[in-house]
Amino acid sequence: MLEEDILDFLTEKKTLDEIRSELNINKKKLKRKLKSMLQDEIIESDGDYYWKKSEKSVRIHTSYIPIVLLIAIVILGFYLRIYHIDYPVIGYHNWKDEHYLGEARNFARDGFFKYGFFVPVWDYPGLRYDPSGAHSDTFPLVSILGGVFFMIFGIKLWVARMITILASTISIILMYFIIKKLFNREDIAIVSSFLTSISPLFVFYAHNFQLVNMGLPLMLFSIFFYLKWIDNEKWWYFVLASFCITLSTMTKYSFLVGIIPILFIFPFGRIKSWRKYFKQYLSAFLIFLMFPTWYIYSTQIVAKEFSTHSKVSSYIQPEKILTSHWWKMMESYIRDNYTMLGFYFAILGVILLLVGYIHLKKRNTGEKFLLGCFVGIMGFIFIMAGKLEGHSYHQFPVAPFVVMFISYFIVKIGDFSQRLKVEGKGVPFMNLIIIFLLLVVLFPPMRESANRQFDTQFFGLDVAGEYLKEHKSPGEWVMHSSHQAYGLLWHADMKGTRGIPRTVEDIKFAEEKLNASWVFTYNFCYPRGQVCFEVYSKPYEDSWSYIKNHYSLKQIAFVRSSKGNIPVYYLLKKGGTFDENELNSIIQSKNINHRDYEYTKGIQRMYYVNVEK
Numbered sequence: 001m002l003e004e005d006i007l008d009f010l011t012e013k014k015t016l017d018e019i020r021s022e023l024n025i026n027k028k029k030l031k032r033k034l035k036s037m038l039q040d041e042i043i044e045s046d047g048d049y050y051w052k053k054s055e056k057s058v059r060i061h062t063s064y065i066p067i068v069l070l071i072a073i074v075i076l077g078f079y080l081r082i083y084h085i086d087y088p089v090i091g092y093h094n095w096k097d098e099h100y101l102g103e104a105r106n107f108a109r110d111g112f113f114k115y116g117f118f119v120p121v122w123d124y125p126g127l128r129y130d131p132s133g134a135h136s137d138t139f140p141l142v143s144i145l146g147g148v149f150f151m152i153f154g155i156k157l158w159v160a161r162m163i164t165i166l167a168s169t170i171s172i173i174l175m176y177f178i179i180k181k182l183f184n185r186e187d188i189a190i191v192s193s194f195l196t197s198i199s200p201l202f203v204f205y206a207h208n209f210q211l212v213n214m215g216l217p218l219m220l221f222s223i224f225f226y227l228k229w230i231d232n233e234k235w236w237y238f239v240l241a242s243f244c245i246t247l248s249t250m251t252k253y254s255f256l257v258g259i260i261p262i263l264f265i266f267p268f269g270r271i272k273s274w275r276k277y278f279k280q281y282l283s284a285f286l287i288f289l290m291f292p293t294w295y296i297y298s299t300q301i302v303a304k305e306f307s308t309h310s311k312v313s314s315y316i317q318p319e320k321i322l323t324s325h326w327w328k329m330m331e332s333y334i335r336d337n338y339t340m341l342g343f344y345f346a347i348l349g350v351i352l353l354l355v356g357y358i359h360l361k362k363r364n365t366g367e368k369f370l371l372g373c374f375v376g377i378m379g380f381i382f383i384m385a386g387k388l389e390g391h392s393y394h395q396f397p398v399a400p401f402v403v404m405f406i407s408y409f410i411v412k413i414g415d416f417s418q419r420l421k422v423e424g425k426g427v428p429f430m431n432l433i434i435i436f437l438l439l440v441v442l443f444p445p446m447r448e449s450a451n452r453q454f455d456t457q458f459f460g461l462d463v464a465g466e467y468l469k470e471h472k473s474p475g476e477w478v479m480h481s482s483h484q485a486y487g488l489l490w491h492a493d494m495k496g497t498r499g500i501p502r503t504v505e506d507i508k509f510a511e512e513k514l515n516a517s518w519v520f521t522y523n524f525c526y527p528r529g530q531v532c533f534e535v536y537s538k539p540y541e542d543s544w545s546y547i548k549n550h551y552s553l554k555q556i557a558f559v560r561s562s563k564g565n566i567p568v569y570y571l572l573k574k575g576g577t578f579d580e581n582e583l584n585s586i587i588q589s590k591n592i593n594h595r596d597y598e599y600t601k602g603i604q605r606m607y608y609v610n611v612e613k
Helices: 002-009 016-023 027-039 055-081 094-110 141-153 157-183 186-198 200-205 212-232 235-251 253-264 274-288 290-305 318-322 324-337 340-359 365-388 392-417 430-454 461-471 487-492 504-514 533-537 541-550 580-589
Strands: 043-045 050-052 477-480 516-522 551-561 564-574 593-599 602-610
Touching: 002 016, 002 027, 016 027, 027 043, 055 157, 055 186, 055 200, 094 141, 094 157, 094 487, 141 157, 141 212, 141 235, 157 186, 157 200, 157 212, 157 365, 157 392, 186 200, 186 392, 186 430, 200 212, 200 324, 200 392, 200 430, 212 235, 212 253, 212 392, 235 253, 235 274, 235 290, 253 365, 253 392, 274 290, 318 324, 318 365, 324 340, 324 365, 324 392, 324 430, 340 365, 340 392, 340 430, 365 392, 392 430, 461 487, 461 516, 461 551, 461 564, 461 602, 477 487, 477 504, 504 516, 504 541, 541 551, 551 580, 564 580, 564 602
Parallel strands: 477 516
Antiparallel strands: 043 050, 516 564, 551 564, 551 602, 593 602
């Protein structure tokens, strides 16, 4: 590093020519560096001579301040992520939450190889699929880790969520070191880590026990080790980079997008010396074979064994981009993930990058990498269009790229602000002031977006689940309302169907073949939020009539309003009958219990009645 060389040489006063002669470097480059070091108060000058400031002063400026800021940012990010760490599985996307929580619990109880090599077992097999729940899937890394920690600390929600929260927090640190390595600047590295710490997507989903939380730091680790390899050519960095991107891709196939910006900064000069690097390239290739090996094993052997399927090709639907519905959903997800203001900053960051890239004669590594990020995002959207329409978390693999573009824009605006003059003089620290103000503007909408997602709750799933856990018989299943009712299965610790069967024939099949003797029907349709027993009943008139004539009410939950008691859910058991017209009399004649649910702006109380103890 030039700065370190200068400091090592400046044991006493030296002239510019003495420094240049000793270090044998370009005079113009040296003058620029000395000017920068003077501005940063790393060295001092009386006009003719240069000498370094005290070691204490240098050490504080070059190391302590950025590290202190990074530590503060990491603490902030961790604090935001531990919110509701032990909260019931009733939140936004509790379906996926229960998916991997259930797999982890099953791994902890049954072992990791009961149905094959790390074959996951979920709690909601398809109606006519293998009832064990064993299925084909991507590599269940988060479920494996959850199973291990459940075996050590017990089956507790906070234990599982701590895994994903720590993984997400590590991503904050990785973003700092990656960006610092790419741009050799502290400001953009600090801004990137700060935005990663408060990003609504990362903050909320760190609380959800999902694969994406493991795929993200693995992809970032691969980039970090790759940058280390470019610098010093150590073989183990290249091997670690290959292992991390491979495991990230196995965990969630879409994280393969991380290879694209990596290729944009590949030192192609090393291809000519391929014999020198042959062992490294071969090792990387052999490591990456883990991905197709797992894919073939899962989609062919496991899928055939347990009558499940996993076809990636069916999700590649680029034509979706041409529909108005796709754009409408994207706007909603962008608002959740980055806020609209953050997204506009990212777009402006892309524009600044492209304009600068065209006009600059020499591009630095960071700008080449960002160009690769832009190309990666475009390709990702084209291939993942069908998936992107479904849920906001499918943007996880490219979300770090979006954060980088937001950071790039903010820092570039800060750089431009340094050209401003007041009475012919520049304003001290103007760039830092602008950066700080832009971050202050972004913070409130990002917090509002995260809070909005935390406040999307489907309360009562835990209450009904606890009732089922206490009153179920061994091997019983529950038929439930699907969508956002899957959290019920975690709390009930039992298997369930994927929704209430549409036909009487399917209900009877579930009763006879799966021992499904419970029905849980939730009273809110996602995502519209309106009362929808009526909406459900129209396409299922025969099945709903069958349930009312063969099942009796065991528990009912409701909320109170000016219009009276509004039902939240019904929990029914096979045997007896159910009459909706008798609900008010049932509520009035039984003990009324309640449970309070915490929202960011207050408490929501739900009332429930156990009809039969």
